[in-house]
Amino acid sequence: MSYIELKNVSKVVKDSKILDSISLSLEKGKIYGFLGSNGSGKTMLFRTISGLIRPTSGEVSINDKVIGKEIDFPESCGITIENTGFWNxxxxxxxxxxxxxxxxxxxxxxxxxxxxxxxxxxxxxxxxxxxxxxxxxxxxLVQAFMESQDLIILDEPTNSLDEESAIRVRNILREERSRGATILIASHISEDIDRLADKKFKVDLGRVYEI
Incomplete structure (x- = not known):
């Protein structure tokens, strides 16, 4: 049974198609890795799944609830995308x-x-x-983990970390998967994806391809 379902999701910004007819079906309790260069559409894909933006067409559902219709955001979600709003x-x-x-x-x-x-x-x-x-x-990362959310969405989770800290984060992600969390990771670092992901995808020009 699918936990996350994308049906023909597209996003157009200023006549530019950032996401292009993406359909995905992701199960609960696994780590999914999305590999792609900057500008490939990874971050926009994650913003769409998390409910931070609405697709131009298509729909996203989490646990059989459609974002933007039945829920505004995933009901149990920890997320790191771009700048987190901490108080300086x-x-x-x-x-x-x-x-x-x-x-x-x-x-x-x-x-x-x-x-x-x-x-x-x-x-x-x-x-x-x-x-x-x-x-x-x-x-x-702590704010994404600390409430033991069902869904964890991480954009470049090991960015700016030394190798020791990156290893610690990878171990935490494995522990979170073991307790049943569904984890989405976007990275341009293939090592992160190769070491962690149960299933891998490539994001390129707004399309998603299973590796």
Whole structure:
């Protein structure tokens, strides 16, 4: 049974077709890798699946509910796409605590454990603006993982990370899959896709091809 279903999804922006008649059927509890160069359509595809933009034509359904009709966004989704809206004048922990307060399903201890899991110190008093690129990437990943979402959508998850941190992230993704999460990864790094994905796709000129 399909968990994520795309039916003839296209997206046109200023007379340019960014997504071109994409149909996909993805099962629950697997890691799906989407490999493609910058500008191939990976990010737009993920923004469409996550409900952040609406397709020009076609439809996306998550767990048999159509986005834009029955639901606005996937009901249980952790996501990192482009710039995550963190507050520059707050610590990493305080940023995550504010985000967690929206759903109020994880407490301070769970947030701290999620930070430690990825290699961030929850006691670090530096403000987000003082974070390195790698630390900012880790914080974005924590907010996607910390609430044990059913669907996790990650755009370039190991970007800006050193090899040790990248290995840690890959291990976390395997653990999330083991508990039943469905994980979508977009990357231009074939190593990430090859090591993690149960099924691989190539994105090129707005089309998706199974590898």
């Amino acid at each position: 004048d707050q610590t990493g922990f305080d940023n995550l605590k504010n985000i967690a307060s929206i759903k109020n399903i994880v407490d301070d201890r769970a947030i701290m454990e999620s930070m430690q899991r990825i290699g961030l110190n929850p006691q670090d008093k530096r403000k987000f603006r003082k974070y390195s690129l790698g630390m900012k990437q880790k914080l974005a």
